Amino acid sequence: MQENSVLIVDDEPIVRESIRDWLKDAGYQVATAETGEEALEMVEKQDFSVMVLDLRLPGKTGITVLKEVKTQRPWIKSIIITAYPSAETTAEATKLGAIDYLIKPVAPDDLERLVRETLSAVGREPTVTTEVEIRPKPPVVEVVEVKKAFVITKDSLKSMVEGLAKEREVVGVKSRHGKYVYDRIASFEELCLDYDVTVMSPTKYLLPAKETLLRFKIGDEPEVEPVIEASPRAIIGVHPYDIKAIELLDEAFMTTNPDPNYIARRQNTIIIGADCLNPSPKSFAPSMGTYLTETGFDLLLTNIGADYMITVGSEKGADLLAKYAQVREPSGDEVAKQKAVRDEALAKYELSLNVPRERLPKLLEESYDDPYWESRSETCLSCGSCVMVCPTCFCFDVQDEVVLNLKDGERLRQWDGCVLVDFAKVATGENFRHDKASRFRHRIYRKGKYILERYGKVGCVGCGRCATACLAEIASPLEAFNAIAESVQAKEAAMRTIREVKPETELYAPRLAEVVKIDELTPNEKVFEFRFKDGKELGHRPGQFVEVSIMGTGESPISVSSSPTKDGTFQLAVRNVGNVTNALHALERGAMVGIRGPFGNGFPLEALDGRDVLLIAGGIGLFPLRSLVQYILDRRSSFGKVILLFGARSPAERLFLDELDLWSRSPEIEFQETVDKGDESWKGNVGVITTLIPKVDIDPGKTMAVVVGPPIMYRFVIGELKKKGLADENIILSLERRMKCGVGKCGHCQINGVYVCQEGPVFTLAQLRNLREAV
């Protein structure tokens, strides 16, 4: 599925085409349909994220389209546009899952915003990835890969620095006026490796304050000569956050439109890093993931007391060690000491981000008009100190300078910054960021959003230099990030308060549903059919679960057994094993129970689309899997070969006998079953479910396997599937856990860092490999 694909259904050409153009301009993939029939044909063939739907269509009405799309592709989100709003139609559309409606004529901005919000909601739905996406994520320190590390004595380090000084300029950290600065190092004794932070960052050696780009001669035919000046240099003692900043500069200056001046300097520079063990009180590097680094250096020093640990980060670094240093393998104690000093340093950081940094772009997106920018920038001097000291700021100005003969000259670039008054001023006098609030905001957006989105690297490394340099004490991005997070959270809370008047979105209060049908599957298992009292649909995906309430008894998580392609009602198959299920089994038709949900991610329908599917159910694992089987059979043409394997402990414990019979005779599905232990009447396979797997013929490159059963079954089934050559990404398992709240709060269902009710219960085997507690 195209992540930003939108289908517009409207019979009026002008509406259809203008919406199409607006959304196209806004960067969406847009398709259009004139009629309901045409729309349904398109949805049959192709998936969309969002459908913008007119209700009054010739032929099939919008409501009909909505109904049919819902059965075909229930995840498509619909936005209704109508010139004739009525309470009935909008209520009906909402019931059918339309998420909002706009009254014609539609304002393009409103529609675009709504589509964007809808898409971001779509984007939050879990998809198949090898890493489990955990939300919300606490600020985490990046895992440092173990690289080759040695121990170097201070004497040996000294001779290495002295050796380096013979071949190249050596710069490092020195003390000046009680602060620290990068400067040329004349002797090893000057070098300070135990500093907190330097006034300016070492990026000044890669992008100097002023440098010549060109030399030229003025004339009828001007002569231009590029100037690339770089001499060999080693920078010693670079802290990890500055190394991360250099990595960002590398991305900005060495990938798209590679910058020859930067590259020449970079390639002539050796970076010898040093772990920051005494962080500046203004630093928040751990929150930005820059407190440690495993890349970006040639060598990295860690002060472990008498000696240094020296980690090799590049071939250049390894060569240097070989040439100039005497090192030895570290002892176990020394390796432990390195970890200990890093941990001690981590504990010293006093400041931290109150939101995961991954959320910053979105938070900022939502805070553009926040009054914070105006109020906080009131004392801004537009003095430029924040951007000048920033290691990730790299904006520059270009000016020509000529000599007095008025013939020869140079084109120079020098540092510039977006908080300076004239930064966005054009020759006509227009200043596109004329007020300090917009400049202040722009800088914070670069730090938290724009740079990250453009280069994929954090735009703020948390060094705290700007916070130190800003006399008005307003420059720290951390403070801005935390402030807007608080503001957005307050807004969200306010919005939640408004929504709370609608009972159906109460977090913990269930909706009433009537038992409309009860079938006994075995003496211990029944299937219940429910209809919500308010007539609404459950709106689930196969594989999701609900919390069933019997008031006074409690709540229990139960998988939905029916497919969303079935209209109006939903089914829960329940084994009588506990208090709630026992009470459920005692109910009769017409009884009311409470339902919350649906919860969880459900099976990855998008990933299954178009593939061969191998479904494996053990025992009551068929309860959730049945919803997927039904769904697949209702949309049979969307899948390749479909195989279903079912294993029960005994013939008496077989479930859904009518359907088993139907499937066994259906040409649409290859069905095989087995029982662990047969009896006189049983003519079929006997043996555990794993015995069926070798018999099936599958193409491991095309097949997705979906397995649901008791935990004990998984290990053996996985073993057989691996023998068939299935990749971990293509093996999908549904996990059973104690899901009490269903909304990622109570903690009962947690597997390592993952809440099964949020990121699960369906996982790929690849995801579970990273979750030690899972299987």
Added chain:
Amino acid sequence: MKPKVAFFDFTGCEGCQLDALNLEGEELLDLLNAVDIVNFREVKTEREDSYDIAFVEGSITRESEIPRLQKIRNQAKVVVALGACACIGGINCLKNHLPMEDALRIVYGEDAKYYDTIPARPADAVIPVDYHVRGCPPTTAELLKVIKALLLGKKPDIPSYPVCVECKMAGNVCVFERGMTCLGPVIRAGCGAICVTSGWHCWGCRGLVEDPNVDSEKDILQKYGLTVEQVVEKFKIFNTYAEVTK
């Protein structure tokens, strides 16, 4: 034809003109190849009344200086204010805090009756000024930059941002972090933060930036221990005319 350049001095120490002479031999020759200097009291005695570019130095502190400056304006195609006194009024404006009679009496005593004085003001308080070469004294480099720009027919690139930018470029530890106070955050750059780089702090000789956040700077100075009076004194030295002290 080489443009004719003239230098005129009003009330000031003439240090700016002296500094303009502070050129390396070759540069001076290049300059003389590029322009004709027709009027320069510090250099030559001959004078001409015809010129294209007029550099005016010093502030205006006597009635008689007003028509003289106006005449220069009428004569020259381009008028450039040279130095702090001409650009922002400079230290001469300190007398503006006194009644003029008191100022005369303090300076001339019993002979005060032979002199006249008016509140000191920069050149552009009297005539329109095309360009400013700021500072006390201005740098030779900036003076040349303006001359070269004029010769090339372009506007000179003189920074509009505060001293902090150049101070950071110079790699200085902030004056405030060294236990002193500084006007750098609201004063125009272009000097290369020379005072701070030499271990001192910014006095404000290049004048306030356009739209300075003076309130914020005052708050900061007080936060760093200055009294209101001390803050005012700090601004007064060069920037009395800008009325920030009122």
